[in-house]
Amino acid sequence: MFIIEVIKKEEAKGELKLLYKMIEKSLGFVPAHFELFATIDIEAMQEFVLYNQKMLSHERIDKNLLPYLRLEIASRECRNYCVAFNTQMIAKLEENGAEKQSQKQNLLLKKVLKGIYETELFNEEDLEALDAEGFTQKDYFDLLSYATNFMAKSKMIEVYTKKAS
Numbered sequence: 001m002f003i004i005e006v007i008k009k010e011e012a013k014g015e016l017k018l019l020y021k022m023i024e025k026s027l028g029f030v031p032a033h034f035e036l037f038a039t040i041d042i043e044a045m046q047e048f049v050l051y052n053q054k055m056l057s058h059e060r061i062d063k064n065l066l067p068y069l070r071l072e073i074a075s076r077e078c079r080n081y082c083v084a085f086n087t088q089m090i091a092k093l094e095e096n097g098a099e100k101q102s103q104k105q106n107l108l109l110k111k112v113l114k115g116i117y118e119t120e121l122f123n124e125e126d127l128e129a130l131d132a133e134g135f136t137q138k139d140y141f142d143l144l145s146y147a148t149n150f151m152a153k154s155k156m157i158e159v160y161t162k163k164a165s
């Protein structure tokens with residue numbers, strides 16, 4: 001799957017084994033790209049896990065919005081691994097009865113995508129529209145930061161993914 005050997009969950013020892021257990025407890029499994037990142041830089045992976053846990057418990061951003069945001073970005077950025085991974089995540093959410101995103105959450109998603117892909121068109125009116133729905137500047141900033149962080153991580157995954165010969 002990757003061009004380097006990763007330390008699989010079954011092979012992990014010590015601090016890495018504990019990290020994998022924490023990830024598995026949170027997600028129900030350890031994604032292959034988490035093993036990749038943890039193999040290369042365990043401290044960065046620990047920070048990444050804590051950051052994601054924070055986003056999953058965000059006060060006003062629905063945690064189920066995150067895989068839809070990641071899928072949209074991965075599709076636009078041609079990140080094949082991430083498209084497949086997030087498509088599976090969304091299928092599991094829907095299989096488990098997760099509801100479609102509210103108009104309010106969809107507005108936030110659209111404004112983040114506009115901020116990324118149509119930066120020159122993003123303005124105060126966009127923030128005012130979010131404010132009218134009860135989102136704060138920090139809510140928007142948090143999701144924009146999450147999105148741009150995902151863009152970087154998804155590129156790193158693609159760099160390390162084996163290419164078809």
